[in-house]
Amino acid sequence: MNIPKFFYNSRGGVNLMKRVPTLFYRFGFTSKKIEKALHTYVEIVQRFGCSPTFPITATTLKRHPKLIQNLQKRGVEFAIHGYVHTDYSQLSEREHREHLQKAVRIFNQCGILFQGFRAPYLRWNGETQKAIRQFPFLWTSHQVMVWDVIELKEFPPSCQKAYEKVLKLYNPQSASRHPVLPTSINGFIEIPVSIPDDEVLIDRLGIRDQDKIFEVWKKILDATHQRGELFVLQLHHERIPYCGKALEMLLHYGREMDPPIWLATLSEIALWWKKREKSLISDRWPEKAKSAFSVSGDIDSITLFDFFMRIFEV
Numbered sequence: 001m002n003i004p005k006f007f008y009n010s011r012g013g014v015n016l017m018k019r020v021p022t023l024f025y026r027f028g029f030t031s032k033k034i035e036k037a038l039h040t041y042v043e044i045v046q047r048f049g050c051s052p053t054f055p056i057t058a059t060t061l062k063r064h065p066k067l068i069q070n071l072q073k074r075g076v077e078f079a080i081h082g083y084v085h086t087d088y089s090q091l092s093e094r095e096h097r098e099h100l101q102k103a104v105r106i107f108n109q110c111g112i113l114f115q116g117f118r119a120p121y122l123r124w125n126g127e128t129q130k131a132i133r134q135f136p137f138l139w140t141s142h143q144v145m146v147w148d149v150i151e152l153k154e155f156p157p158s159c160q161k162a163y164e165k166v167l168k169l170y171n172p173q174s175a176s177r178h179p180v181l182p183t184s185i186n187g188f189i190e191i192p193v194s195i196p197d198d199e200v201l202i203d204r205l206g207i208r209d210q211d212k213i214f215e216v217w218k219k220i221l222d223a224t225h226q227r228g229e230l231f232v233l234q235l236h237h238e239r240i241p242y243c244g245k246a247l248e249m250l251l252h253y254g255r256e257m258d259p260p261i262w263l264a265t266l267s268e269i270a271l272w273w274k275k276r277e278k279s280l281i282s283d284r285w286p287e288k289a290k291s292a293f294s295v296s297g298d299i300d301s302i303t304l305f306d307f308f309m310r311i312f313e314v
């Protein structure tokens, strides 16, 4: 697959060019900047009694095992985000198996535990789901649900276009027409992830005000609470400087909700859903919670080198 062309198509030329200086600003030549963002991220979520789930590409893990091992020691949960950051919807079952074999080997060699898989670009196909079952996974989390929480007309045409492109890329289901809950097929759990995420709000729509970012996510949290459903937030570590405060406000707001929300990692959600199905528990969520909330963020790159390697690693 032609990755530069894929990037171009998914973002648009103008947005892609605008992104180059941003990349140099967000990522460094060393891992220092991103380490700081990751530690801030974990510290924020753990202050509210939970940990984030970070799906990470195996080749990125291989380049930074110490950093990831340290985060695991701090209680962070990891999942496999592909062997390399490529479009899995284009791979055959054999290619899926080869990629997964290599990814699982790297995770085992680095001593990083995993129970879940999230496809890069949130793009997958039937072969992904078939291949996953041949490995010791409990869950996937790459079905995208889009919430109608943005007044798109208020944004400039280039932003509107960039937003439409992401919808084309993810091919999401509409949260207003479908329940946003885990689904179980023979004990294997799919946990849907909600958008707009940090990438949509900050990079595509250009929102810089953290109060505004909070307001968008608060609408999703309110809606899932009202419906008794699940909000899996996707927030990438490199944008913590632009939305860490919004995350903190959201967690604070969620903690005050009555009846409470269940704040959990993706594996805790999958395990609960499995147990609930097996023992025919009638409560939808544990701990008398009305809805559930999980914070996740894919780690595609830690340094500039990782970012540019994504173009060559297919």
Ligand SMILES: [Zn+2]
Binding pocket: 081, 085, 119, 120, 121, 298, 299, 300
């Ligand atoms: Zn990714």
